[in-house]
Amino acid sequence: MTAQFPGYFISFEGIDGAGKSTHIESFAQLIKDRHPDREIVLTREPGGTQLGEQLRGLLLDAPMNLETEALLMFAARREHIAQVIEPALRSGKIVISDRFTDASFAYQGGGRGLSLDKLNDLERWVQGRADGSLLQPNLTILFDLPGTVAEVRRSKVRAPDKFEQMDLTFFEKVRQEYLRRAKADSKRFHLVDATQTQESIWSGLQKLDIKLVDE
Template identity: 60%
Template sequence: MNLQAQSYPGIFITFEGIDGAGKSTHINHFARKLQEKYPNKKIILTREPGGTDLGEKLRTELLNQPMHPETEVLLMFAARREHLAQVIEPALMSGDIVISDRFTDSSFAYQCGGRGISVTQLNTLENWVQGRTINGQAYEIQPNKTFLFDLSVEIAQKRREQTRTPDKFEQLDTNFFNLVRNEYLRRAEVFQNRIKIIDASLSIDDIQKIMDLEVGLL
């Protein structure tokens, strides 16, 4: 059950997608439009892994250092726990709007789909890190809305090659990213009320029009 919908006055929104899908391009535009709609609310832009001093240090290691897949997922959730404690939950309790570039859907996509960590292990970590009990009722902190920028692996790879020096994930082969994309799409099917798929092959203008419509629905 979504904890924000039950107990927090703030709004939690996440952007997801494989590397190169273009989600980061649209976050600032979306944030500006939300600020126009909610001029009295504070907009918090953050990211995972990262978002805190510790999280950013872990991000550097996670994106660059080779490590066992289970070590990788444990560090991801360690950074997330700190992120929740220091940034996300305080902001939501204050009634702010939090927009995060990635959250737990990325862990399922990359570590479960791509790396092969079992869903059971991911579910256990998710419940441990995001689970809360209020008035005797158990909840998990989840985004109110998630935008999944979906794009073919081949096009995403071409975009990555044109824009930046690849990190250790971006250097992986198309098979890895097909597994990641498939897991994202599986989760979108399971969580249809939360996850909206955005066709990332559309033009920037067309995607921004879609995002503008979504602002109107929040």
């Protein structure tokens, strides 16, 4: 977790079609309005840096070995942490990221079946701190949605990337891994019932009581 930093780290998670990207910019503005003295850094994974954005194109479209995919995801994440996330948190900024490590466990682990032990090793390597802790979000907002509903929503949007083209079984496995992570770290996660209307979801997000590190 990020308690050693004066900043605050929030991640948005959920299967494709859950609606997290619909709300993230409005949520960032909401947090800015509540904390006008804090700078907001809105970023995403894979991506967030020049190298990360280049890797994003490969990761979302190019066929590759599963372990290669996971290694590239964490390589992009290491750069993201080093160049964007840690510097922002050290200077007291609020970082809001569209996906972080929970997505790797959900997609490469749950969906694709990569060993969770391998992902745990990568997580410790890439996010490990000198004191033995892991850099993790202070808060993860998980948009939870059944795969069948998400599938309908995805069919109405732009041309799908290689993950968005996966079948219902894949996305149900992704969802279950997200829920497993949320249960294992319930203090960090806030679950959003993404079957609600956009208005209801936004109303719930506005009611979140977020305590910054120095409050």
